[in-house]
Amino acid sequence: MATTAHIEKAGGSIGTDERYIENLTRTATIPTELFDNLYLAPKPTARAFANPTPLALAGFIMTTTPLSMQMIGWRGAEGTGAASVGISYFFGGLLMILGGMLEFVIGNTFSMVVFTCFGGFWLASSATLTPAFNAIGHFKTADFPTGAENPQFYDTFGFFYLSMVFLCTIFFICSLRTNIVFAGVFIGLVIAYILLTATYWSIGLGYHLLAGKLQVAAGWVLLFVVAGGWWVFTVGMLASVDFPINLPVGDLSGYIKGASHKKAQAERAASSAHS
Incomplete structure (x- = not known):
């Protein structure tokens, strides 16, 4: 049995077993940021939960x-x-x-x-x-x-x-x-x-x-x-279904300000007073 073998592709020789294995085992480096994006932070399979x-x-x-x-x-x-x-x-x-x-x-x-x-x-x-x-x-x-x-x-x-x-x-x-x-x-x-x-x-x-x-x-x-x-x-x-008609419901959120909004206003006012 021959100790070397040739892989024929389009009538040409690629090389010996050792050379072929060497070609297969060559490594390639990628930037760390790309690795993180691909493996450490995979994209979610769904964009968001449905609206219940x-x-x-x-x-x-x-x-x-x-x-x-x-x-x-x-x-x-x-x-x-x-x-x-x-x-x-x-x-x-x-x-x-x-x-x-x-x-x-x-x-x-x-x-x-x-x-x-x-x-x-x-x-x-x-x-x-x-x-x-x-x-x-x-x-x-x-x-x-x-x-x-x-x-x-x-x-x-x-x-x-x-x-x-x-x-x-x-x-x-x-x-x-x-x-x-x-x-x-x-x-x-x-x-x-x-x-x-x-x-x-x-x-x-x-x-x-x-x-x-x-x-x-x-x-x-x-x-x-x-x-x-x-x-x-x-x-x-x-x-x-992203229908092109937007029926009104009468938004009231802007009329009664939330506690967080009032707190933010107070903090901004305090910050302005100190500056």
Whole structure:
């Protein structure tokens, strides 16, 4: 067997095994900066996280829209929301909590708290209407065989809606640093939850006719609320595909200056005074 071999390429000889190996093992130097760029600081595979806000908004509007129409009583609909409890679980609960957790990942505290709180609200409301949780069944008595007629249930559950009034009031105050549409949504929710609290307590007092009117009024307010929700959802979806239409939302961030902005102004003023 020959100790040398030739690699033929286009009819010519490249050289012996030793020469070939020598050619293969030659090293090349590259600048340190180029090495750092290639290996120590690789480019990310994705440019950024997706915007989770439209996902959570979809959960909100797809739950609140049919509920508001049911509360108004269109086409003879029943207004408690029992017929759409599945929607409340999966659109209202699942999507809003998922969207809230994704807002947490990208560092949006306000959106995270709002979406997860409303996701929890929809899950809690759905659980109350689900027989397996026995929330209403707990109020069964000889006089109220199903529990749903017991005024004590409505007197008790009304405090949940009252707590939502407090929560949405804080959300409304915070939203004054965002935009007009969000502020309108939250003030509408404050009014809607006040009306729902009054609805439940009116039933507890036996004022069923008044309770029905209050429920219809709450439904109309929620219809106004979801109109704002649909608007912001549309804005987010158009932006996600770089659509050449920019719908206005009424930016309010320039009207109420943030604490960091005021602190920076104070530091600049102090620096100017010392100079």
